[in-house]
Amino acid sequence: MDIKIGNKRWRIVLLLTLCYLILYMDRSCMSMAGPEMINYFGWNASEFGLVSTAFFIGYACTQILGGWLADRFGGGRVVMFGAIWWSVFVFLTPFGSTIGLMVVIRIVMGMGEGVSLPAMSTIIAKWVPKKESGLAWGISIMGVSMGIACAMPLSAWIIKIWSWQMVFHSFAFLAPIWVVIWWKFGKDRPEDYAKISKEELTYIRKKTSDDSSSPNEDNDLTYKDIFSTLSVWTGALSFFCTNYLFYLFMTWLPTYFVKGRGFEMGASAIYTMMPYIVATFTYPIGGWLADKAAKKFGHNMGRKLFPLIGMVGAGILLVLGSRASDPISAVVLISISNGILCLTMGGYYSMPMIFSSKDAGKITGLYATFATIGGISAPLLTGIIVDSYGYSSALYLGAGISILGAIILLTSQVRPIVPISRRKLSDKKVQV
DSSP: OOTTTOOHHHHHHHHHHHHHHHHHHHHHHHHHHHHHHHHHHTOOHHHHHHHHHHHHHHHHHTHHHHHHHHHHHOHHHHHHHHHHHHHHHHHHGGGOOSHHHHHHHHHHHHHHHHTHHHHHHHHHHHHSOGGGHHHHHHHHTHHHHHHHHHHHHHHHHHHHHTOHHHHHHHHTTHHHHHHHHHHHHOOSSGGGOTTOOHHHHHHHHOOOHHHHTOTTTTSOOOHHHHHTOHHHHHHHHHHHHHHHHHHHHHHHHHHIIIIISOOOHHHHHHHHHHHHHHHHHHHHHHHHHHHHHHHHHOHHHHHHHHHHHHHHHHHHHHHHHHHOSSHHHHHHHHHHHHHHHHTTHHHHHHHHHHHOGGGHHHHHHHHHHHHHHHHHHHHHHHHHHHHHTOHHHHHHHHHHHHHHHHHHHTTOOOSOOOOHHHHHHHHHHHHO
């Protein structure tokens, strides 16, 4: 960090890290309370998988909408609205007395969280230059692993002292506190931040040599320009594969450690923390490595390199962990698997800014929609496979999908989107 330039952009990134932490604490309530809820309601694994999946149905519905709203009206407003929305339904979750009512509550809660990630992408795109985008994303999504790691032991303690219902009632008040903090200290754009230095504002807005050749920097892209670009779709499809495994871990690890490995609830909470403690370090490292690789190899190969390594490595380690006869060895291998998987995220989340910084919210919304399809399918498919074939088969499937995602990513070209009009002009020149 250059002291002369200033560090206001990193203060905004840290506020987003805090938002991610709270968002994932609220999202993790269900997975940690899962064993108690299964006993309380008399659910089987498939029914618990359905309830877990319901959240992601709502989450998927608002991803692209959230990106569009954030690009148009500002990311901060969208995130604040979403935070209040989802908090109400976190509080209401224990009142889902039937499967049908619980599914509705979780869907509507997911709609509130769904607008947040693409809105935060819009904020980062406005506050951080492309050459620091991987690190900025890596730091901000540290909140994911920190939130899950905090939620696990805290939820176990609340359940032990009070009840599983109290986990939802107490966590519901965290996001409104963040809203107050952002209202006071956060800004959508650096130009609106009164205390930012001219040097830092110039640094943020300055194009690098890599940016100056971007064909879309001075032109507005249409939806057709964006969504007719094949690499946008292959990148999103690959991101689905990454997130299938990520959400398998998030929704099923506590139950797997209790019912599949025989740990007590308290021990399960501690062991479930381990993959996310590892991920807390690999998120920013992965983002930093993505920026370094992009500088050395260019955005196309550089942004993909560590996602490729991470997805293949995570799949192999998960297979080894599922086959480990010693439960502690399984915890270690699965923890490293999740850590390497999270190494991919800085590279992935920095890709939309390369496609188009002006439309980062929309493209991130598409990526997040595909990620959410992973969130919809992973809990439900895992529950069905566990009931039919056991935990090992469910973990093998997750590992295979992760490795498939690496193969798909190889086909994506991470470079600025060329408007359709220029593509046609280029084709005519080739024909001549």
